Amino acid sequence: MSTSGTISPQTGGHGHAVGEMESFSYDDSIVRMFVTATILWAVVGTAAGLLVALLLVLPSLVDGLPWLSFGRLRPLHTNAAIFAFAGNAIFAAVYYSTQRLCKTRMWSDLLGRLHFWGWQAIIVSAAVTLPLGITQSKEYAELEWPIDIAIAVVWLVIFGGNFLMTLLNRRERHMYVALWFYIATIVTVALLHVLNNLVIPFGGLESYSIYAGVQDAFMQWWYGHNAVAFFLTTPFLGLMYYFLPKAAERPVFSYKLSIIHFWSLVFIYIWAGPHHLHYTSLPEWASTLGMLFSLMLWMPSWGGMINGLLTLRGAWHKVAADPILKFYVVAITFYGMSTFEGPMLSIKSVNALSHYTDWTIAHVHSGALGWNGFMAFGMLYWLLPRLYQTKLWSNRLMSLHFWVGTIGILLYIIPIYAAGLMQGLMWRAIDENGQLMYPDFVETTQSIVPLWWLRILGGGLYVAGVVMLGVNSVMTWLSRPAKYEVPVYTAPRLTITYEDHSPAPTSTLEGMPVLGFGVFVDKWLQLLWHRRWERLPVTFTIMVTLSVLVATLFELIPTFLIRSNIPTIATVKPYTPLELAGREIYISEGCYNCHSQQIRPMVAETKRYGEYSKPGEFVYDHPFQWGSRRIGPDLAREGDRQSSFWHWKHFEDPDSTSEGSVMPKFEHLLAQKLNFSVIPALVNTAHILGAEYEDELSDAEAIARRQAESIAADIVKQGGPAGVHEQQAIALIAYLQRMGTDYFREETPPAPSGTEAPTEETAPAEQVAMTQTAAEAQ
């Protein structure tokens, strides 16, 4: 049923004649679809988080079910929380607010439906492939190439295209600031996604990143940090700028501040990624640049927070009575906390303590649960009665959700902050004799298990709150009218050519004894050209893209082209065919979720793990496996530390070799046979990417089998079972035994006639190490 909406006059601003009157209505059915998906995936994503938290304290919970192991489920949790829950919330916000800010219906209903179903199909694909171990192993970019292509099409072509066409067909000349944030989101996420997921596929669902080692790490964390920036920050700021004024029934505190913090955020955020790689093999200059820009991010981030909180000026009495505003206030407060903590964690000395620990997990969850979760919940509760055109089923349940959720967040993050601090301090503790105080890694893990239990309590409360939202949503939907009313608005289309009747900019310098250039600059600084961009979506989009690209290229070009950033080490050779197969198992099982492969140049680390990692050691690592967290110890120098049989027993029952370990059993690797026939494809793809192979190219399978038999024979000699040479565990053991060993390998002596001085490419490992140490000491 249609009802008559507001009728606008026949003239536009300033009395210009405009086009013929047109009738239109807003498409709220697509918003209802995204709202439903948001709530559904909120339940799934947070419940998956609760399950992976349980697996850390009860690692034997899913024994015999490898597809439910921590390494495979953690990416499922992060993807569900980010791309399913937050993603659908973003789309609901964009589809609702864009139509109203542009005073027009979305350009294409069909594209809207294709977007919805395409995105849900992508999420379901992720939910199927990740537990099956089909992953790229890049955090928040785990999905394999066919799904990545689908994401690019659905995000950029379908969603982006529909959004841009809606902007072009709008009836409001000025593009409100929320739309700027949406533009930045769409453009930058597309750029990040495409550049970080450039791969060479092999087989149907697998691939190698075209980047290796240091460059892959750099690209991944350029993506990873900006996924936080442009998927979890800018669209939610856009959401805040629309829904907070609506809920508070007052305009945003300062439009000027929104302009300043928008451009500052867009420009600064893109540089900050390298702070995820402090003290790693990344070049020092990139790391420092990342830290500096991360610190600068504090200003624009708090600009957004201040603008949000001060929008409630004079309306704080409403906050006390309205749970929706309470959700917003807590969300914005958590945004302020997280965006203060983020820059602080990017300071190298702080990062040296916090990196790889649970501190990062607490930081992430204060942002995700507090900022993203509560902003989304506030929006959903505001939308539900409007979309279903009835009263919210229970305001008391909404209020209960707020309190249970808030307490849940605090019970989650406080113990995990404590756990992170304990880990960091225990890992670096040195006694009076200069030895590690806690040399047994398991001891440091066991000491935080009680805090992990508390986290489960907090997480459980948060999930309970989400379930309350689901119940409230379903009950509200059940009381909807038989047919929704669809208000019809009437307004003329904007004229294609806009005649700006405002006076031309004047300068106070005109007529004064200054150069003409001075007058020009004075007029230019009045930013009337920016007012013009704000009316021109294509120009605005190009400017945002340029801001992001310029910053990106400043970091990418030197990192990729300057040879001295990654000194070659002559003794570092490509992986053998069997090791490549083992590496695939390592990736597939998600080992990187718990083990890093990067030893930082710190006394406590070199004492615990061995020589610190060098950039040249990772030139064949497609993709890199440095990890970001140490639930288990670093594995960068794992090769030759333990016997092959020790590893076999460790997979069978980690507790038997490392008492108190929280690692799950990997018995299926001992039982399942390795598919040797896929190894040639791995070798060929690695060769395309630069690995120097000869016989391996024609005889990969046989070479792999010979190495497997050799390792199996070692296991028998060490007291292990016989006849295991075809098992998957053997390939993984081959890879583990290779880790970090090339650096110490003796280079084959040169031919007798060789009198040339060693070059950088042919220098023995020791010499390269000395050069690097000297450079770092400067």
Place this chain on the structure above:
Amino acid sequence: MIKDLVSALDYSECAISALVLFVGSFAVVLFGALRLSRQATNRFASIPLTDSVEDPRDGQ
């Protein structure tokens, strides 16, 4: 050619250039935003408060 060009650069200058670029852009945006008229910002800020088309809507 790009490779040669970049190799010739002292790449620590990239960081300095980045900072200069940002500070310059920030100064321009800040200065311009502060010079916006109150009438304009009030009008822009009130856009989300109504779902209807309002007059004037063609404002700069």
